[in-house]
Amino acid sequence: MGAALNGDGRVRAALAVAGSALFLSVWWLAAAAPHANALFLPSPVAVAVAFARFVHEPFANATLPQHLAASFGRFALGFALAVSVAIPLGLAMGWSRRVDDVVTPLFEAVRYVAPIAWLPFAVLWFGTGIGGPTMIIFAGVFPACLVNAYRGARFVDPVLLEAARTLGAGNRRMLVEVMFPAALPTIVAGLRIGAGSGWQSLIGAELIIVSSGIGYAMVQAQSSLETPIVISTMLAIGAVGAGIDVLLRSLERRLSRWRPTPEQRTTPS
């Protein structure tokens, strides 16, 4: 978006406003209709009010920010764990064919299992402890981070590796000063994709196996038919997820300042 305010830009801005207005009106009208059930479809106003109230007043034992903090804390733990395993392992796989040959079959076997599908095992292994959600988040974040670290390392321009060798670089310097920086933009892209997947999976896990956090609040609201709160939590979840994405995108941009645009490569035509 961000249309320039020239002729067509103005038309599009107006259309954007119109689209939002239409959405809100339809929603409001549907909720205000004579046979409408407020438990089923609360009006936008009711949702806004419930949201505002939830920020200060606890529901299901905590306020909205508190629930979000609990969820985000779990997310951060699972994310940090997954990243600290995936990046070194992916780099090692990109560096050494042997490591690649050993790890890849194992990875391919479990990679397509949706993270949430590990939930029953999480229940079996961790019950209701912190391990369960952490494991699910790990399963969500790990694949994208590993694949990207691997690709970033493996597809470093070979001539750069040769140049480093001819200048006398030893293995440690190769890894730290050549392979890792070369792979970094791809790695961060993997972090972003993994984070999205991890946040999603966390929510799923919180619907089932925890007693705090935003997913838990949502399930509680659903079973007591506090639909405005259900919708409020959905919006909060979306907002946090979008926020994480925006943060990681800007990190990606900052780390890619040295990147040539597609037209300029290290191999000029």
Add this chain to the structure above:
Amino acid sequence: MTATVMVAAAAWVVLTSVAHVVPASRFPAPLDVLHAGRQLATSGYAGATIWGHVATSLGTVIGAFAVAGAAGTLLGILMGSSRRFEAFVNPVFLLLRPIPPLAWIPLAIVWFGIGVQSKIFVVSLAAFVPAAINSYTGVRSIDPALIAAARVHGASSRVVLGEVLIPGALPMIFTGLRISLQASWAALVAAELVGAVAGLGHVMTSAAYDIYPGMVLYAMLWVGGLGATTSLALAALERRAIPWARR
């Protein structure tokens, strides 16, 4: 590669059935999985035999994926080919898009109860968004020189859409469908884990609470297998639809 697989398989057998390092309540031995399979095929578990559960899960995914995937693709194409339409629809799209499909489950349960309808709703949402985003990108990223070439030949907007934009966007459309399919399976499993009366996810939840890990793993293998099969089918479809694409 086969060496790794064989070592892993051997480790599985040894750790569970021979050395008993891993207790049966934590991770199933190969025999436990076979036993679960036999039970599910004959007397059934969690409300139906394997075929009933497979039919529910597979049917829901294929049905919802087909409809929502098509709808999402269509929306993406429209948004990609008309800046005005995009402007009109974008605010709502931006609002709803970051909400993960799994986060719709409680609302779906409020609206449809615990049954097939809420599952279809959630899976449809999961399939819709990636299809829309990728087909949008596919249309948008078509080389403007190609559109210019078509117009120079006198092509109307409709012809440009049908002969240039859509075929040119097909590779990305299929990328979106691939992601949609994966997302559909993930959403289905989640929905069935949370609240369902049938389906493979429901089998997994019941087995977890019954402390029956053999059944959990067996159902997971089915989910993985069905996921892989449907993905392969989609890939075959893609190859027939775009024989000209570089892979």
Add this chain to the structure above:
Amino acid sequence: MSSIVFHQVSRSFDRGRNRVAALAAVSLAVAEREFVAVVGPSGCGKTTLLRMAAGLDQPTSGTVEVGGRQVRGPGPERAVVFQQFALFPWKTVRQNIEFGLKCIGRPAGERKATVERYLVLMGLEGRGAAYPHELSGGMQQRVALARSYAVDPAVLLMDEPFGALDAQTRIVMQEELVRISRLSPRTVLFVTHSVDEAVYLADRVVVMTSRPGGIREIIDVATVRNADGWHRFNMEDVMDRDAFVHLRTHAWKLLRDPAYRAATPIPEYLAS
């Protein structure tokens, strides 16, 4: 000790079911501080020869020795300048030049001084903080040269270093190379497609053939250059001189015509 000796070097590759001989029993000796250019058609193996001296490739048979020691792998005493520059895109100009110095363990103060010296020497003042993608091709290759020279290598291996530059930048870089070579001479093996470039720059020009790769003839340029006093002229005028044209034409014919037979003529007017 920086001589390069190729002794009966052969290199073959497996392409599918076939064994392709890139080089067949090539022998060549580059003396210390000598500038040797290698020209030849595509596929004659000249780059392979250079890569073997660099330690980036191994002969199938035969030996490659630099400074009397058999080459076992790459190292900073045999710096390589690549056609694609191979600058580390995530490092600034300064950091690129510094890289080799770090590898060979020079202390920070000395590194800084060396980097600054080479920025000036290669005409890169003011660009020290730039990233490679912000520089033109010519400037990037200057950085690459600076990076290689900074580690004070005994041997410089240059693989078509100016091949990716436009014609005018190329000429500038050739003159730069001559200038630097006079300031700090070292053993150079220079691979190129351009006969003009080879004759202008080198002490000897090795003309290769392909299929299989081998040496057709080695032309002694240094004798003619010194006798004719090319150092007095700038490049356009050197290339205008009869001696230059003679040598260049001779090399071209060797390259292009398998039936050509003639010894390298030394023009009569130089025989005094």
